[in-house]
Amino acid sequence: MSLSRTRTRGVTAAALAALAATTLTVADAGASPAAAAAPQKRQIASSVLGTDYKITLTALRSTEDRYAASVRLQVYKKVGGAWKESDRVTVGDVGGWFWYPLTGSGAVCQFSTAGTEPAPLTVSLLLTPSLGCSEPAHYVVKQGRVYAD
Template sequence: MKNTEKSGTRRLRRALVAAGALAAGAATVVGVVPAGAAGAAEAGRHHPPRTTPETRTIATSTLGDDLRVTLTAVRSTQDDLAANVRLSTYTMDRGHWKLQDTEQVGKKDSWFWFPLTGSGAVCEFSTASRAPQRIKVQLLITPSIGCSPVHRFQVRDGRIVTG
């Protein structure tokens, strides 16, 4: 039963990506399918699982001289079309940015890789420098579906907390 559910989820993801590409029109299909692909069908082709996830920084904000907030898309090692989004904070330490904390945005493998790494992936990314530092994240689900609900975070005592 579990394999059937995974298979159904993958088919639904592929259908949503293909539908998004068709709805967005030929001009934006390039942002939805991988570079060099023959078309939307290429996006759904199965590839061997990755051992090291592919990552892309999709947004960064620097608050003052000592706090940097970064959104990173992390491609799933289980599903070519799925991705995770990582929110990370860094502090300046002796002239170098040092990782302070990381939090996942949304659920595991709940984002689509190609819309996240294409044009217009970030609908809203706002940060505030006054304590507690508030962070709002809203990302593109697909061009046809639009943007996700806003995910809200705060930095309190050096830790990222939801809310």
């Protein structure tokens, strides 16, 4: 390999690195602050109770601590053929869960509902593989609202 060929590759690699850095900076500058601040979320459980209610559990990753997460329980009512949120509560403490166990396999230890009015609801989630599952949290869904049991 000649010395001139080595220099050309070195210049090309440096030029590509500079171009990539410029492209990333321009792309980041165009990103909206809301998109950058929006927490990552993942639905971890869902249940439909007859034709009246849909209940979901969603893990929300903390924007301050990449290992922390919160869990949102949402209740939806069927209105005019579409699901409309009627209530939401946080399961446990805000940021009180770990993101990776919540979004991995076996994250939901117990999620039980019933199609009655009021509808009992029990939630138990994986704390960590070594600690196991949380104590069950008990709720009641009555007329589209969530109440602690």
